[in-house]
Amino acid sequence: MDVIVCVKHVPETAEAEIKIDATEKSIEKSGLVFDINEWDDYALEEAVQIKEKHGGTVTAITIGPEDADSTLRKCLARGADNAIRLTDPKFEGSDSYAIAKILHKAVKDLPFNILLTGALAGDDGYTATGPILATLLGISHVTMVKKIGLNGDLVKVNRELEGGLEEQVEVKLPAVLTIQTGINEPRYVSIMGIRKAMQKEIKVLGLAEIGLGENEVGEAGSWIRIKKMYVPPVEKQAEFLDGNPEEVAGKIADIIKARGLV
């Protein structure tokens, strides 16, 4: 059972102070710590568990500059067998469609039974890369996957729906599954894994090597273009009412009436 897992090298922004950069289309990345996208972390763990249970190989793929090697090394340390980094300055500005095109060119001739990726990218919030990639490959896809059960050339998959519901679907392999957090418990990187990871090669491929033209990637090859990125202005969230209890009660009644709430 050969598995490809597509991972993204993203900045950790949860507790960082975020600033918009000079282009007003991205954030200031200097000083931020980068790591594997949280959803992809679960996809990687799932890939390694499938390999441990059913045999085969795991190939981790990312798109990004040399810094992204640290995320690939992490994948290798956690149990991936191969790692590929796709890189070219022209990739900058790619949307989900362009990213999927790049990934498609890289994976279409690789042998695989399942292709996993995170259900969401933690940095730009895109969720469409997996489904578009499946479409380009001409295979099935399932999103928001919470459980995977392999059975021959079929896979039974639990999808997470709103309101705590799950649905179970069955698809034929090969397929693309986009993984939701919580599907497993990602293992720690082990010291022995690190040692092994450092001895493995990361294959690096550029635009020409994967066979795409300049106009097929980046902004030129995208359907979506970012016009502006900004920090939403902080609006007045609370209003303090002065006065004695009768006066305050009267003011509250006026506000409720004015807003048509009663």
Add this chain to the structure above:
Amino acid sequence: MTNEQKMIVQAASEIAQDFQPDYWRKKDKNHEYPVDFWKTLVEAGFVGIVIPEEYGGSEMGMFEMMLAMETLTSESCGLAGMWFLCLTSVFGGLSIVKHGNDQQKEKYLPQIAKGMEFCLALTEPDAGTNTLNTQTAAVRSGDEFVINGRKTFISGADRAKGMLLVTRTTPLEETSKRTFGLSLFLVDLPNPAVEVNPIEKHGINYSKTCDVFITDLKVPKENILGVEEKGWHLVLDTLNPERMSFSAAAGGIGLLAIRTAVDYANQRKVFGVPIGTHQAIQFPLAEAKAKIEAARLLNYQASWLYDKGQPCGAKANMAKVIAVEAGIQGVYHSMQTLGGYGYAVEYDIERWWREVNVIRLAPVTHQMALAFIGEHVLGLPKSY
């Protein structure tokens, strides 16, 4: 740092995220051994960092071990981030890697990499700093030795399955040179001839430190580590990395406390401004931080020399002196920054204060580390 070393730091950091101060607060309060923490360190291969690959480790050095200890300590675990790795990986693993024969390596190293706990039985009631005054006697009887004596302050002896035991095979008064006559033994535990009694102590209550009484313990001669009678020189290869481990912890605890104090000082407002605005808060924390960073570099240098097989005692002792002063300064002023909350258990500083203070006493007192520098680095007369 190499990419590999950066990955070790990152891996340690991810473990630290799952063992936050509230975990250690509870373990310390309840005097509970952190079973899951140890299991995690074993499974993630941290215990085998210094063990050769052929014995199930990853064949790295003391430098990498220190990176792991520093990260675990400074990011959330306090002293525990160093303690358990020191007891097993340094006292057991590193000692056997350095001086064990093939049979000893085959017997112990794979087990240590899998989490077999170890302890070092060195200190005695009348031989703490003065190790050469060791009274525990190992007397040859055919193909074995019979050992009698008493050890004290032996951390982890209650759980350890292996003990590196420091003995005298020739009494001090019968040796031509004071440093001769010491022999090291590898002892399997538990053993009915070895009685272990925990000592109630000020901190680090998630681990027991014990009195150990040894009565007619019979050990085969094959269990001698390294060369009989020359144990003093061999044990230095364990005591120097022990110093480095404790220095890493002193700095780490200091950084952990300082970070806690900075978060507090940025939020806590008195007289209309965050208290961190005041230089009376800023300067002592800044000074401690600067000193800790300097101590870290000296300690890196010590461990680098150790890994290269070069003399490292001078650097290890100098690093220990400044690391413990800076670490204590960091925790002291962090407690001062938090005011009354610094004294409250909930804010952890009081626990780190109890932990960092052990490092001015162990593995060697602050004064003895200074005496080492005075004599061996500066070339002054022996003072004791």
